[in-house]
Amino acid sequence: MIRKATLLAVVSAALLVPVGVATPGTAAAKTSTAQASRQGLVLTVSSITPDWAKGAADVIKVSGTLRNDTGSDLSGLVVRLRYSSQPLPDRAALETFQADQTDQTLPGQASPTSQVAIAAVAAGASAPWEFTLTPAQLAHPALPRFGVYPIAIEVQQAGWRRLAVQRTFVTYAPPQPKTVRNKLAVALPMIDQPHRVIDQPRRPDDATFADDKLSAALTGKGRLADLLRIAKAAPPSVTWFVDPALLDDLTAMSKPYTVAGKDGTVKKPADAAAAQWLADLRTALADSPVVATPYADPDVAALAHHGFDTQVGRAIELGGQKAAQLLRPEVSTSINWPASGLLDADALDLLAVGKPGVAQVRKVLLTSANLPQQDQQVTQTTQTGQTTQQTAFTPGTTTPDATATLYSVAGPVTALVADPVLSRLFEPGGGAGSTLLSRQRFIAETAMIAAEPGQTTPRSIVVAPSRRWDPNPTLVNALLKTANGLPWLSLTPLDSVKPPKSAAVRAARTQRAGLTYTDQDRKEELGRKYLTPVKEIARKAELTSLITTDKPPSAFDAAVLRLTSSAWRNQTRAGRAAAELVKDAVDARMDMITITGADPDRPRTLAGSDGVVPVSVKNSLPVEVTVDVEVTSNNPKLLRIGPQPSRRLVIGGNGQSGTLQVPMTAGSGVSGDSAVTVQLRTSDGQPYGKPVKLIIRTTGYTGIALVIVGAALTVMLAAVVTRVLRRRSQRRLERAAKSRESEAT
Known part of the structure; x- marks a missing residue:
């Protein structure tokens, strides 16, 4: 049986009725400490022992403590327990108790x-308070039974005027009868947005970042610094989902x-902070299970829906x-946590198929909105690109097991469904007090699950906060x-x-309605307008590998x-800017293979x-390429x-x-300029680059014409x-005649 009882009090309490309002019994929703400070009295619960x-x-x-922010002195206050x-x-x-204020x-x-009486609190001052209770006080007769008891701590003035109130729970868990000890799996994300744009292994000087935001996130109260603090303190059973692109960026x-x-x-x-963060992360996660997300998350x-x-x-x-x-050699890739914890059958098929023989997904981590309980109502809201759920449980229902089986084209896939409230x-x-409030609510929720009727064997519960959360290390470590x-637990x-293992037990425990993917979910995806140019960039980028002889990735x-x-x-503008930079880099690499002498004012000559006719291709890449040269006549x-x-x-x-x-071969009697088109192709026939004219x-000189010309030249030479x-001969005769005349003389 569950063994302890819990009282939670919230560190920041909302002021429900301003001092100037005299209506008794008024209650309002919780507000943050800052709001309460502007309105009046701040009720803070700083300690509850034991937890249950x-x-x-x-x-x-x-x-x-009570802090008087009303601007006036207060007197005749009482802090007391309601139960x-x-x-x-x-x-x-x-x-309902927590949400309906x-x-x-x-x-x-x-x-x-x-309860405790406080005679007076001056404006701007604080006063401590303290009282005790026992579980027996909460029951009538004084024989409490296991359960979660709702309580409230309120501040009254003059015996009737409520100035502030805070709700929480006392969990009473006697040793007998024992309850089933459920399994709790906690998945924590270490996922960020891409910051680097270009990274070419053969050009280390070309690692270009779109921004320098990671640097600020690594130290102080930065997001990555907080994630590292949690990783250092977390139990070794916590599973971490790490985006390798983040590690890649920090390494660069x-x-x-x-x-x-x-x-x-x-x-x-x-x-230096990036190198230190990576080293500390390797140490912190040395003994923890780690799942690598697909690169860059x-x-x-969207990819499934756009080819x-x-x-x-x-x-x-x-x-x-x-x-x-x-990070380390033993990292799993067989579990996938999709964007917002949502996918449809098409996306499931892509993950299950993966890269055949190399990497496939066998489990998916989903929200209850994607695989809802049969009798559970889920309202989705989206803020800053993250889908959250407001869950309405049906009275009398039990919490289903976190597992379910889905079927893909590659076979069954296990779905792990995160509990939305936990x-x-x-x-x-x-606001102040959220850590205590969350901790005590967590105790109450898990105790309630353990005490649900009909359990004979442990169930599985999964906790998974938003994938791009900005965590509070104090809160997470406390939970x-x-x-x-x-x-x-x-x-x-x-x-x-x-x-x-038993089919009957699976059917009784899962109680899931099947994959649910709404039109709104589809609208949240990357759209066609964004992905169309990205698809063209991907096609060209693949050609830069296919053109090489070795064809590496x-x-x-x-x-x-x-x-x-x-x-x-939720930031496609930044994505498009990054896409332009990648496009320019891909085009520049493709232009390193060229057809020489393609200048229009440098025609090539076909004699006869x-x-x-020679066609030359120059390769300025640092690796060997295999090119098919396709030449076609523009006018056969x-x-x-x-x-x-x-x-x-x-x-x-x-x-x-x-x-x-x-x-x-030129056509009969043809002389002058003609055009041909040269298209380079990869060895598998894909066109590489634009065709060149x-x-x-x-010249029109045939072989016979050349013989005739040669003969004519021979005759002319003979003449x-x-x-x-x-x-x-004539000059010789003339010299001989002159010689005879001289002798005669």
Whole structure:
């Protein structure tokens, strides 16, 4: 049986009736400390010991302070306990008591003994208060039974005028009869938005960040600093969901990096805080179960609905690789926590298929809005891109087991459904006292679950706060410490949560209505307008790998996956800016393979009616490429392309070129310029880059014409030679005649 009873008092209490209002019995909703300070009296409960009671005579001490912010002196105040002698029947009643801040739900009985009088409190001053109670005081007759008892601490003036009130619970859990000890799995996210835009392993100087926000988050009260504080103190059974893209970004920051700005890029020195944060995280999570999200936390539902069939599998694979490289070798990728904890059948299929033979998802962590209880009403609200649920339990129902079985094209997938109320308690409520309030509500909720009728074996409960939460370390650590000490709970890793083996037990415990994905959920996804250019970038990025001989994974895989991150759901403008930078980088890389001599004023010559024309391709990449060169005539009547034994070129990197000899035949009597189009293709036939137009100039000189011209030149040469010989002979005769004349003389 549950063994203790709990009294919670909230650290910040709301002022329900301003001092100037004399209407008795008025109650209003809770407000933050700041609001209460402007309105009047602030009731603070600073200590409750013990957290819960296991004996009817256990003395529970409650203490706190009153702060007078009314601007006037107050006198004749009484702080007293209001209670109900009957425990709450179920979680629905507990929710109603906490949510409905009206007199109708306020406990009807006032304790004559658990109260303290405060004679006067000056304006701006504070006064302490303290009283005790026992579980026996709450029951009539004084034999309390196990349960969660609603109580309220109120401040009255003049015996009737209520100035402030705070609600909470006392949990009474005697040792006998014993209750079932349920399994509690806590999943905590360490997910951020992408900050880096470009990262090319072969160009370490090209790691460019879109902003420098991570630097501020690492220290002081920054979000990542708070997450690390929680990780250091959390029990080793807590499961962490870590986005490897975050680790990747911080690793890049631990070296000199570049930040893009409006006026160009800014060089940043290595951030020592990033390196220290990573080292501390490795130590903190050394013994804890860790799940790697798909790289950059892509919007899986949106990708499924817009034809990104391969990116999800690649994201799972890359996420596992990066986590093993940057965090530790043993990191799971078989559990997926989709954006907002919501997916439909299409997204489930993509996750289950994953990358065949490499990485698949076998469990999904969902909200109860996505897989609701059959008799549970869920109202969704979306703020800053995060979907939350306001859950209305049906009176008399029991909490279903956290597991359910879904069916995908790749087989069954286990769904792990987070409890909406318990998960919400792990998120900051705002205002002083939220830690105490959340802790005591947590004790009451889990005790109520343990005491629900019909249990013979332990059930599974899953807690999962919002994926991009900004946590309060004090609150989270207090709840984890409390959960670890409750006798009706057993903390367990998330991966150990499995459906009951018996089909009958599964049917009785799950009570789920099936996957529910609304039109509003679909509207929250990344839309077609955003994803269409991203899809084109992804296509081109893949070509930069396919064109190489070895065909390694694209150097742009990580950059493209960051563009598909669910973080861009509520900030598509920033996502588009990042997409432009990635597009420019992809285009620049594709332009490193070019057809040389494609200048329109540099035509290539085809001598005669047929022959070969060289087409050269230059590779400025640092790796070898395999290129198919496709040449087509723009007008086959004027110029035909002849058959080729091979169109493939294998070209070394770093500026080397390859040349393909292309046979061409000009049409009969054709002379002048004709055009051909050259398209580079990958070895699997995909076009690489834009087609290039080349001008081919045909001379019209056939082979016979060349023979005739040659013969004519020979005849002309013979005539010239004959004439020269004749002149030489004539000059010789003239010299001989002159010689005879001289002798005669």
